[in-house]
Amino acid sequence: MARTAGSHAETTGPRVRAAAQRLIARHGYAAVSMRQIAAEVGVQAGALYLYTPDKQTLLFDLMRLHMEELLAACEALPEPCDPRAALAQFARFHIGYHIDRPEAVFIAYMELRNLSPENFAVIEGLRRRYEERLEAILRAGTAVGVFALPDLRLATRAIIAMLTGVTHWFRDMGPMGRDEVADQYAEMVLKTASAR
Amino acid sequence: MARTAGSHAETTGPRVRAAAQRLIARHGYAAVSMRQIAAEVGVQAGALYLYTPDKQTLLFDLMRLHMEELLAACEALPEPCDPRAALAQFARFHIGYHIDRPEAVFIAYMELRNLSPENFAVIEGLRRRYEERLEAILRAGTAVGVFALPDLRLATRAIIAMLTGVTHWFRDMGPMGRDEVADQYAEMVLKTASAR
Known part of the structure; x- marks a missing residue:
């Protein structure tokens, strides 16, 4: 052909x-x-x-595709009814997805400053949609008393920052495998959100 | 004169x-x-x-001074015997220090890639010294059973990433003041480390 x-x-x-x-x-x-x-x-x-058409569009496409693929993968996860199971699943998913994509993650945070205002608004909207996946889990757990967090948006951002930080140092961890790292983060995130 | x-x-x-x-x-x-x-x-x-002498030295000086000033400020804090008080103090200190310096923090993370190997080793050494301040607090709390964390180095990095993330979004928080933000982070970090 x-x-x-x-x-x-x-x-x-x-x-x-x-x-x-x-x-x-x-x-x-x-x-x-x-x-x-x-x-x-x-x-x-x-x-x-x-x-x-230009370098700005290329940067925007990189960041948009990264966020769209992340959202699609997250939205394809099963949705456990138990908020603790849902939060542990989210933490493991976020760790696994980001460990594999250090360059895309680096660009997603670092090059926000170089997006045009219109493109920035689109990327921010996608990022908010992703944050809202986690925020909904925290809200559901707070409603039934298993989580206790005074400000869900602050907690959402804090948890995402904690998890995303894995891309800075994962290669240094030597013998610790991905699953063990994901388990430890999931356990810490559950404690962070917990009502004690 | x-x-x-x-x-x-x-x-x-x-x-x-x-x-x-x-x-x-x-x-x-x-x-x-x-x-x-x-x-x-x-x-x-x-x-x-x-x-x-050159741009590399200028970048190195910026990153070295940032880390040295951070370390000096941290080492000047009182040292509470109670690990929970020490951890809460560390979290509040880290939030307050970083909220005021978003540009220095941005460079400290983003421009590591542009340091010469010798300069990178110096900055990494300073960063490790700072991480060890937190790790010592987590170790002391684990020793007396108030904290439970399977890997102290992983937990140290996770907590620092969570706290440093505040520089990405603090300006968006609208009415929430620095002290309230610091309190909420300190509370989350205590839960993250706690033995339940």
Whole structure:
């Protein structure tokens, strides 16, 4: 079958995003040029513009896809009725998902400053939707008295920050495996939320 | 009294570091030139080299001073014998110190990738010394049974990540004041560590 522009775009799009992610995570958005990204992909700079109109759109696509995939994976989880089981599941999910994607996580936090205001609003909206998954679990547990947290939004952000921090140091942990790390975080998060 | 090179350096050094911190936090280390930093300070590019030999040294100085000042402030705290009081104090201290320095915190995490290996080793050493302050509190509490944490190093990093996350969103919290935020974090951290 002849190679069409469409099928070409389908394979080149992911390669462009992968190259942009590597370079931006290494050097920062402002220091990376479209020319460098093209060289990393192995295409001419002009060819890059077949796949993305500009560097801002490329950054936005990276961050949007990261958040959309995270949300889709989270929304596909079963929904345990027991708030403690739901919270432990959320913690294990968040750890496992983020351990595998340190570059995407790094960019998701660090390059917010470089989004246009319209793009920032979209990413913030997706982030809020993800936070609301956790906040709903904390709310349900508080309603039945198994959790006690004076401010659910603050607690949501604190727990997500605790869990996401794993990407800073997981590679140093030596012999401790992913499952053991996830178990320890899940246990700590349950205590953090608990009504004692 | 005549202005000497020494006294000039004393006032220009902090101005150079403040300008570098603003620009690096905004654009990232790799995208900021010594020429831009000089322009921000209001001196000629050549004059900047009276105060720092190169951009790497400037970044290293920013990160080293941030960690040294944090350590000195932490080491100046009283040392309560009760591990729960010590942990609550550490949490409140960390929140208060970091809320005031979002740019320094941002750089401390984000620009590790741009340190030379020798400079990275120094910053990592300072960071470990700070983590050990918290780890010692957790160890003392575990020894007397008020805390229960299977891995103190993992718990130390998780708690520091939770607390440092406050710099990402504190400005959004609207009416919630610093003390209330610090109280809520201290309460969560006590629960995280507790033996139930």
